[in-house]
Amino acid sequence: MVLNPVISKLAGKLVVLASASPRRLEILSNAGLRFEVVPSWFKETLDKGLFKAPHEYAVETAKQKALEVARRMPFKHLKTPDIVIGADTIVTVDGMILEKPVDKEDAYRMLSSLSGKEHSVFTGVAIVVCHEKENEEVDYQLIEFYEETKVKFADLSDNMLWEYINSGEPMDKAGGYGIQALGGMLVEYVHGDFLNVVGFPLNHFCKQLDLIYNRCTSSADQESVSVRLSHNSSHATSILTQPPPGLPAQSSHSPSSKAKHNPSSSPTQNSPPANYTHHTQNSSSANPVHKVKRKSSEGEVDESSWMLVNSLSKHTDDREAEFIYNTTLPLVASSGQVIELNVTEHEDSEPKKDDLQRIIDLMDGFKASKALFTASKMCVFDLLQSRPGLDAAQVAQEIKASVKGTACLLEACVSLGLLKSKPRACQKPVYENTDLSSHFLLSDAPFSLRGYIQHCNDTVWPLFSHLESAVREGANQCEKAFGKTSKDMFQDTFYNSQEAKLRFMNAMHSIAKVTGRAVATAFDLSSFKTACDLGGCTGAMAYEFTKAHPGLSVTVFDLPAVVEMSEHFLPLHTDNRVSFVAGDFFKDDLPKADLYILARILHDWPDEKVGILLSKIANACTAGCGLLLSEIFLDEDRRGPSRGLLQALSMSEGKQSSATDVTDNTLNNTCDILMCNAHS
Ligand SMILES: Cc1cn([C@H]2C[C@H](O)[C@@H](COP(=O)(O)OP(=O)(O)OP(=O)(O)O)O2)c(=O)[nH]c1=O
Structure with a gap:
């Protein structure tokens, strides 16, 4: 199964679905992905006439949806996501692009144009990978693709069409139908990915993540200068700009590899770039990191006015198309003003990203331990075992804690793989145990480690908080930690305190x-x-x-x-x-x-x-x-x-x-x- 190793790579990352579509939410949460939903504010008003092919329109819209959320979150939500997923589904028939009908008449026009014919459903998907750097800078990487599914409608009488339209189902769906519900009755056949019609090409998405997170992380690839993606050429429309988190961006960047940006071809708000700057580099060239400052020299930039100019490097092969994503992503404001763009020069001596991650993991290790100890002590795992699906406020009430603190603890546990959160449209997520916590963290699990965790929290943790003294003195720190000598502690554990003894046992x-x-x-x-x-x-x-x-x-x-x-x-x-x-x-x-x-x-x-x-x-x-x-x-x-x-x-x-x-x-x-x- 492609998905599982990919899902585990995403554990602990803030994954955001930039979509209000309940279908996308359901498809991705059924697949086990943990994510937050932040619907995009991007208006789907790109000029369709500017696109050579319909899928380019879907991909561009998906990209703008995702980028809008990726840029808004650090400002409006005060957190930077790791990954933002955007998608856009369109129906095409007879050279027309059909989106969601605006009213019943529009739905009738759409559905009658589909009657008795085969049409295509395209979903464009954009994955934006964000790297927050120092000085409030964010690097964006972009992965885009699309999937096409062919659907044939039966001949539909006006009566049938109006009955269907009056059901209310067509109104929030591209082409005015929902194949997953009543609209399924209109369909004679489907060629391709069914979920793609419903709004999200799950299989293609997993393959993309697999390429990024699994295949590109072999040691050979880690050593290589540029990270490569093999890609089904028939579906490859897009660009991979940077290695994803976990992959080193280690090579040096020569100034000559900076993309050229021609202000006259700058895209404007809600219109695609008239032509993309195709920028070819050979595979031995550099793999720069693009730092984008959130503020221009003139002050705060309206982030919604930023558009991305793509540069892509494509090497085509009959068997596989290989995208080398060592390209630059200049960001420009709608005025055409070029916003300050820093390109990091990577010296060979610069530390590897993995090494940095190891240090960060070591620095944070104690926080993770203490989060585990605290959730265990406050019986969070036992509670969610007996009552899965509680939200943070309900958990807070049960464990007699603040809602704010509980929400932080639950989210931290999700990031550590100890809990799963299930997003709900427009509502707070609910929580349940993962297999890991069900196996080891419940009081009554056959392999419960709860007693040992309590010992770590109550006895080992206080000792380690005096580690510096322990090292200086070369002696146990019982007196500092507990106000008793280790002999007294032993005495207490076995003879003076029934509670201490039971805890130890x-x-x-x-x-x-x-x-x-x-x-x-x-x-x-x-x-x-x-x-x-x-x-x-x-x-x-x-x-x-x-x-x-x-x-x-x-x-x-x-x-x-x-x-x-x-x-x-x-x-x-x-x-x-x-x-x-x-x-x-x-x-x-x-x-x-x-x-x-x-x-x-x-x-x-x-x-x-x-x-x-x-x-x-x-x-x-x-x-x-x-x-x-x-x-x-x-x-x-x-x-x-x-x-x-x-x-x-x-x-x-x-x-x-x-x-x-x-x-x-x-x-x-x-x-x-x-x-x-x-x-x-
Ligand atoms: C063709 C078809 C589309 N759809 C839906 C999927 C999408 O939700 C919708 C197409 O509109 P989109 O603009 O792709 O998505 P959306 O407006 O629902 O959500 P957002 O823009 O916030 O991402 O149509 C079905 O549910 N079933 C179908 O059979």
Whole structure:
């Protein structure tokens, strides 16, 4: 399926549909695209006589609709969209272009001209990709295409026509009919894309996005100077001007490649350029970024008066037409005055766009984490699971929060792929969970990480907010973060506060449930009949082991304060092969077992304590025994994985180790060691 990888590329981007057409809204939202609807104010009054072919009119109108919205949004909506989609549907018959009828008589004229004949429906589509730069500059890239579908009407009597017209259906539809509803009865056949007739050529749109986001991002293409698009030549009318977001605009731009603009051929408001400046460059030439300032030197420019002059570079081949979009887009005001246009010179030494994105992602990472923690804590995902389709105000009421704050949180979650928003014409969008949140963020999901997320929010986050002190002192920051020493924290967690204990157990339970199966099935354990999960907490890991190995019984060995709470975490179905023994693994005798399991234990303890624990295990082992270690083991060169290295920054008493660090420790070859890297 072409669409899915494309859709995922658009996740997190502000995609805007510049159309009031309910059909386009429905087609795109049914396809899973998340977008906002901002109807275009562009008046469809271009002079049709100026176009050589009808589709050029549809494409130009689509382009002007999209550009009007792309330019208006930063001013009127105070946000710059990433992508704006515009479309225009027309019907052509006998050399005439039919748009929406203005009244019933007009509808009658249109429909009777279609009776008994084949006609064409063209939808022109324009995708404007916006890049907001510093200094309030915006780069626009434009992708245009069109699709043609042939439709044949049956012979229609006047009675039928008037009955249809009186239904009211024709009035907001090109050609005066709606093929998707009553108008379908008038149609003998359709050749081509049905959705194109309804207002949007979804398939062609997906192919275009696929070309931009998927095929052009191969490393080979990333290296290349100009980004190329293969395009169905029969439908290729248009221009791709810049690599889309995510693609590097890395080459240098030679001054000679600037497009020439002839003011005398400048387009005026609502009329297309009399002739386009065709500007050919060879594929090794530069791929400039065009910065367009929102203000001219004389002050604010009426953005609606801007028109785009296309330059296109086309290399035709019988099999595929290749568009090389290294062209310039001079913007001119209706007066013909050329608005200041900066062309960025790209030096080879300039950082790659991907690198910049990595830094930005790192800078923003904590915001994303905190948005997730907050939405989880405020039960947004649970709420939307039981009541999908609430809008921000309804969610705000349920979670007892401000509407403004809730709307921001919901929108942020949408951008992170945690929620889906469904646009509604002229109404606020409604929200529902994505698969991701349904799997991992609901309280009662089998793989719920909610407990661990709460732990991250309540315990890890405050520690990391004192990271600078932690680094300076090389010590854990419990006192600063919680006003207690780590020893007191431990005491509280296990002995003083039932709530803190349950929270901790919930966290361990959720992470063990999510990772448990992978650990339990990582090795052939058929030679072991009994296992002991040391520090096994709620038994979540132990249950995964018994599920995966029918001949295995597992004893969970943990502190008495933990064991006494374990019944709160019993799974629904259990066959008594998991038992609990209370004790302290540093002090007490370990239960006898063939296999000892230490999952996420060692990193919490200093070397000396790890030594004590491992030698107790070694003493308990007899021939044929094993030790299974599951940890975030560091690479031997300690360059990764970053999950382990970041965990080390919490400066617990323990440390992150590589596999050999652990095996070098004191086991004296008394047992087989099975090491399982739990970094993902
Ligand atoms: C031929 C045909 C057109 N149509 C519709 C699709 C479009 O909505 C409309 C053509 O008008 P358009 O001007 O393309 O679109 P619009 O005015 O509805 O919305 P906007 O300008 O804001 O983008 O006709 C049908 O719904 N069914 C049909 O069978």
